[in-house]
Amino acid sequence: MKWPAAAGVLFLIAGVAGAAEGGQHGVQLGDIDHKTEPCSDFYAYANGNWRAQNPIPASMTRWSRRWAASEANKDRLKVILEAAAATRAQHGSIAQLTGDFYASCMDEARVEDLGIKPLQPLLTEISHIRDSAGLQREMQKLHAMGVIAPFNLYGLSDDRNPDDVIVQIDAAGLGLPDRDYYFKAEDRFQQARSRYLAHVQRMFELAGYAAGDAKAAAQAVMKMETSLAQHSLDNVALRDPKSTDHKLTFAQLTQLMPNFDWPQYYSASKLPRGELNVAQPELMKEIDRQLAATPLADWKIYLSWHLLRSAAPSLSKPFVQEDFAFNAAFLKGVQEMKPRWKQCAESADALFGEAVGKIYVERYFPPQAKARVQEMVENLRLAMRETLRDLQWMSASTKQRALEKLATFRPKVGYPDKWLDYSGVRVSRDSYWDNVVAGRQFNVRDNWSSVGKPLDRERWGITTPTSDAYYHPLLNEIVFPAGILQPPAFDLAASDAVNYGAIGVVIGHEISHGFDDQGAQYDAHGRLKNWWSDADLKAFQARTACVVEQFEGYFIEPGIHHNGKLVLGESIGDLAGARIAYRALQISRRGKAPLPTIDGFTPEQQFFISWGQFRGDETRPETARSMVQGAPHPVAKYRVIGPLSNLPEFQQAFQCKTGAPMVRPAAQRCEVW
Structure with a gap:
């Protein structure tokens, strides 16, 4: 695939930070709340100043640099979709499909006139x-x-x-x-x-x-x-x-x-x-x-x-507003709807993600970014391999099966090698709802047509512009679309310590999902099949029980605390992700000069601050309550302080004293992987 010069634009939103020799920058200095001690509340320390200066926009449920970057992806989609809508492209082409869909959504007068x-x-x-x-x-x-x-x-x-x-x-x-x-x-x-x-x-x-x-x-x-x-x-x-x-x-x-x-x-x-x-x-x-x-x-x-x-x-505004009033305003605390263009861009991505995504990567995802992330993935896999090899609590036979499973992991980075063909979808500028139906029907038919056929392992379960990642236990694959491979998760201009502390922990998080309380039930071939000895499984469950107990103690407000069993898998992922990403950073330096201190922060400190700055969302109270009730992820505060308070490497990096809030007592410290 050819990459236009404009692709570099994707990596220019990181903000101002100090630069090391060679131009690589460190953490976001202005985000740090220096009034807070890192050993007391690392969530507040790492990016508390940014949150204080950047309140949650009225149309959002959460806000951080990560969420701002995700919304910036919508700006790029807008450029793509407006360009397509401004032309009358050949029928059946990607430009015609996406342009007419976006135009029908943006034609508010027509939508209002049609009503129900x-x-x-x-x-x-x-x-x-x-x-x-x-x-x-x-x-x-x-x-x-x-x-x-x-x-x-x-x-x-x-x-x-x-x-x-x-x-x-x-x-x-x-x-x-x-x-x-x-x-x-x-x-x-x-x-x-x-x-x-x-x-x-x-x-x-x-x-x-x-x-x-x-x-x-x-x-x-x-x-x-x-x-x-x-x-x-x-x-x-x-x-x-x-x-x-x-x-x-x-x-x-x-x-x-x-x-x-x-x-x-x-x-x-x-x-x-x-x-x-x-x-x-x-x-x-x-x-x-x-x-x-x-x-x-x-x-x-x-x-x-x-x-x-x-x-x-x-549909028309009365329906849109009533839907928003209950599902967004009441349940999540959102104060106003996103602008129409952004709703239309999100809809286009949801229904025709690979059509929009193909143009997205051509414009905004350079090959050197993919190559560098692939290198990081391999270092993370090696770190997990060494972690498994060094385990003292797992028997040799179970350890061998765990290593076999890790060896079959398949990483996908950036975008699919094979794109969906939307040429049979009929979209016009006459009715937005009819176009939504056409997109839905295509996706349902596409899914139903896969039944009874051999699995197509080239398919993706997420769109290219999405700022997220996933692990699929049945396919034993980890997937990182181009949409998340941008600041603050990943930046070609950032130091390795910063990148390993952000996207590196995400990669480690997804790898560890293959060995969390759910993923551990699937074998190297993705089958729901026990591969553990009885003694090893019992030892594993004792270790996961520690994580359950830790998160049961995290309250979002008086009387409302996390359900440790509900967030167990994601919390194992964060804990293991931070641990193996830290190890992968050390692996990346083998045979090379040590990483530099930048702006007074050691590489180890940069690593942990980067995680706090990537993950440090401010969350609306209504959204936090909804998350505690039904979401598998903890709220951001505890995704920062929860895993790091278990890591001796964090304590050493910031010279935290025993008994500090960010240092769990040795007897209560959780270690799964």
């Missing part, structure tokens, strides 16, 4: 359903356009044989964030239920229902969803892959749900009737029971509601 009209044919269709067979046909039709209720069906690798892509049937169809919102007695959950009822009623009123009918419809939705929630697993149970591993034949699926016409659903979806997995059988039984017991009128209201909530962000 684009959705009306589907709502009318639902209202005319006459029997259960018609209801089930409508469910399949809605699923094919990404409206997933009351369950979700998609293609994914088989937990027991990852090279086979099978049908996975999972929970969906709740309008509140998770099952516990329907039952917990605390005031914030009761308030959420009350606000949700009002929200559903208001959306039905916007769709043309009289106030009394809309109120009755909201009550019907809440009743159905509460019953579905009652038969759903909670967030902690869902973290154990064994709890969602229920392999069935097609015949067994029809026996599990005798009231559902699975042959018709599969035929309409063009799915092969092979083996499949049902993540939550009890929920599917409840859906089947409700097909027989719940009045058809309530089912039609339920489907209408989930169509409305799915479409609302793509």
Whole structure:
């Protein structure tokens, strides 16, 4: 791929920092709060000054240099999309697809004029359903356009044989964030239920229902969803892959749900009737029971509601504003909507990510960046290999299997080698919602078409401009898109200590997911299969219990603390990521001159400050409460102080005294990897 000269622009937003010999800079000096001792509160020390000077924008839930960089990616997408929209490109080309999609989204006058009209044919269709067979046909039709209720069906690798892509049937169809919102007695959950009822009623009123009918419809939705929630697993149970591993034949699926016409659903979806997995059988039984017991009128209201909530962000202002008022303002504390262009850019990336991403990397991701990150990945793998080799608590036989698993890790950096072909998608400038449907239908068909075929390991599960990364346990791969490979995570102009402290810890974090409480249940071939001896597994679980206990003690406000079991995997990732990234930094210097001190900070200090500056988000209280309830990641403060307080290397780097807040007592210190 050819790279234009403009690609270097991506790396010019790091800010001002001192420079070492050769031009490489160190940490962000102006971000540091020198009034705070690093051994007392490293989260406040590393970038407390930046947070004080950069309050959370009204349209955001969290804010830090990392989130600012993620939003800057949207500015680049805007340049790409506006250029495409300004031309009339050849039909079927990437420029035509992305340009017409963006133009239809930005045509607010047209969107406002249409109002709910684009959705009306589907709502009318639902209202005319006459029997259960018609209801089930409508469910399949809605699923094919990404409206997933009351369950979700998609293609994914088989937990027991990852090279086979099978049908996975999972929970969906709740309008509140998770099952516990329907039952917990605390005031914030009761308030959420009350606000949700009002929200559903208001959306039905916007769709043309009289106030009394809309109120009755909201009550019907809440009743159905509460019953579905009652038969759903909670967030902690869902973290154990064994709890969602229920392999069935097609015949067994029809026996599990005798009231559902699975042959018709599969035929309409063009799915092969092979083996499949049902993540939550009890929920599917409840859906089947409700097909027989719940009045058809309530089912039609339920489907209408989930169509409305799915479409609302793509309709006229009253729907967009009501959706924002509940899902963003109330649940997360966001104060205002993002500008229209940014919403349109995010939508284009979500639906046509590889079309937009292909242009993104051509303009903004130079080959030298990919090469340097690939080198870092290899050093991180070597650090993990040496860590595993040196373990004292793991037997030789289990250690060998762990090393075999690490050897099969497949890293993906920057962008796919093979891009999706969108040439068959029909997009015009007439109706934004219709274009959203076209994009959703393409993505659903693309996914369903993978079922029954050999796994395509070249596919990515994240778009190129996304500022994030992931580990896939079934594919045993770690993925770092171009969108995260920019300051403050990665900067070609930064010292190795700074880069290893930021993107290096992220790389180590993703590698360690292969050996966290979930990933450790998958073997070198990505199979859900035990590879541990009984004694080693017991020792591993004792070590992870330390992390659970540590995070149970972290409160975001009085009375609300983290659920240690919910955040266990991500907290293991942060702890191991910091440890092995630090080791990888030392590996990178073997045979080379020592790294320099920059601006008075040693390389070791730069490493840890870099992590604090990359990870140090300010978070809205409402968002923090939502995260504690349902997110697998801890809030940023504890992603900084949690892992570092366990590391002797951190204590040594800042000469922290025993008993300092950032130094956990030796008897309580957690070490997994």
